[in-house]
Amino acid sequence: MxxxxxxxxxxxxxxxxxxxxxxxxxxxxxxxxxxxxxxxxxxxxxxxxxxxxxxxxxxxxxxxxxxxxxxxxxxxxxxxxxxxxxxxxxxxxxxxxxxxxxxxxxxxxxxxxxxxxxxxxxxxxxxxxENLGEQLRRLKVEMNRQANELKTLAKIGTAITSLLDVDKVLERVLDAATYLTDAEESAIWLPTEDGATLRAYERTNGHSNATPLIELSIIDSQVGQVLRSGQPLRQSVFSGQGIKLKTDFFARAVLYVPLKLRGITLGVLGVSNVAAFRSFSKRDEFLLSFLADYAAIALDNARVFQAADQALAARLEELSTLIEITRTITSSLDVDEVVQLTIQQVHNSW
CATH class of the missing domain: 3.40.50.2300 (Response regulator)
Structure with missing residues (x-):
């Protein structure tokens, strides 16, 4: 019945x-x-x-x-x-x-x-x-919403992966993270050279900052847990001070996802709500994880490009030195003078 x-x-x-x-x-x-x-x-x-x-x-x-x-x-x-x-x-x-x-x-x-x-x-x-019609209508609305989200993600991903400057990649990813999840703040944590801490690049008060602001321990932090496990983490606490992110800084809700490339976790992308009593959903996790995949590719591309650019600059410097040495040799027939000038050019290049 x-x-x-x-x-x-x-x-x-x-x-x-x-x-x-x-x-x-x-x-x-x-x-x-x-x-x-x-x-x-x-x-x-x-x-x-x-x-x-x-x-x-x-x-x-x-x-x-x-x-x-x-x-x-x-x-x-x-x-x-x-x-x-x-x-x-x-x-x-x-x-x-x-x-x-x-x-x-x-x-x-x-x-x-x-x-x-x-x-x-x-x-x-x-x-x-009538119920079936309403279910179909809701399904259509949901499918359209998901299609629009995927289109937006694809556009954001294309824009991010086309950047070849690490700082610009970080800024664009932070802006996209807050936009997609409607979060108040966002951050990217990347391991330091010694591998003991994570350095944060944050977007707060509506502004992205590609300059590292704080460092967290990989062992004793939630962000470090995500880096080590390679698994997303969602948490919300609406009582008391909330979730401690750093000294004297708390949030009501956080969402962290790993930045993975070829099975290796390069860092962590996270968003937080500091004042708003709004938790993050599975949908937010999906969107942020999708963005993190693009971000990992973009960061890797930018780093490779910068390394290649630095190597090219060093090579050009070497060629410039060789050209100067060649000019010195061809402009003088005095052996002692040639040797002395060559030594001077090599010394200057160092």
Whole structure:
């Protein structure tokens, strides 16, 4: 049973009690009741039950009067007419006015339940159709939202991975992290040269800072835990001071994800809400992890480019020195002078 609400309208208190206290609740239905037609009509208008069990002969308004009123007000509701022997003509009039079925008194429990089930079939199908339509609408909205998020991520990823300056990569990633998760602050932690601490590059108060501001222990910090395990971490604490991030600095919610490239964790990308009582969701974790993948590629590319650029600059410096030495040699025929100038050029290049 679906737990529909059934309104019983009958001037017989025995029938009302039998149906509303014993029969219908046993089969999972909720009940309302009225002993006269006018009260019953008012309950239909105000309570909007799922079905009505309607007696033909009622004080103040008959069952036919109620059906006529429902038709005039365009109220569509399954109605089963309860009538006695010899009232079949009244049942025909009730069908003309929109009644779904009728049952002749006295009736058995099986008869009343079968009649109710028949009357509710169309209502249930309509409700199922509406529920399915609503589910499809929500699914479409969710799919569109996810598609838009992926497009946004792809654009951000393309923009980030095209950068060849480490500082610019850090700034762009920090800005994107707060935008995607609606966080108040963001940070990237990268291991220091000795591997004992993590150095933070933060975005606070709406501004990114590519200059490292603080360092945390890899062993004794949540960020270090993410670096060591390679697994995301979400946490929210809305009581007390919150989550301690560093000395005298607390947050209400944090989310950390690893920066991974080819199975190696390069660092940690994190966001936090310091003042807002809003935790981060699995969706936020997915978006931030997606961004972290792009960030790891971009940082690796930028570092490779900078290393290559530095190597090229050193090579150009060497070539410049060789050119100067060659000019010295070709401009003089004095051996001692050539040797002395060559030594001087090499010394200057160091």
């Amino acid at each position: 679906s737990g529909e609400r059934i309104l019983v309208i009958d001037d017989s208190k025995e029938i009302v009690k039998h149906l509303t206290e014993h029969v219908l609740p046993t089969f999972g239905y909720e009940t309302l009741h009225a002993y006269d037609g006018r009260t019953g009509l008012q309950l239909i208008q105000e309570e909007k039950p799922d079905m009505v069990m309607l007696d033909f002969q009622l004080p103040e308004m008959t069952g036919i009067d109620i059906l006529q009123e429902l038709a005039q007000e365009s109220i569509t509701i399954p109605v089963v007419l309860m009538t006695g022997y010899g009232s079949e003509l009244s049942a025909i009039e009730a069908f003309r006015l929109g009644a779904k079925d009728y049952i002749i008194k006295p009736f058995t429990v099986d008869e009343i339940i079968e009649t109710i089930e028949r009357a509710l079939v169309e209502t249930r199908l309509t409700q199922d159709k």
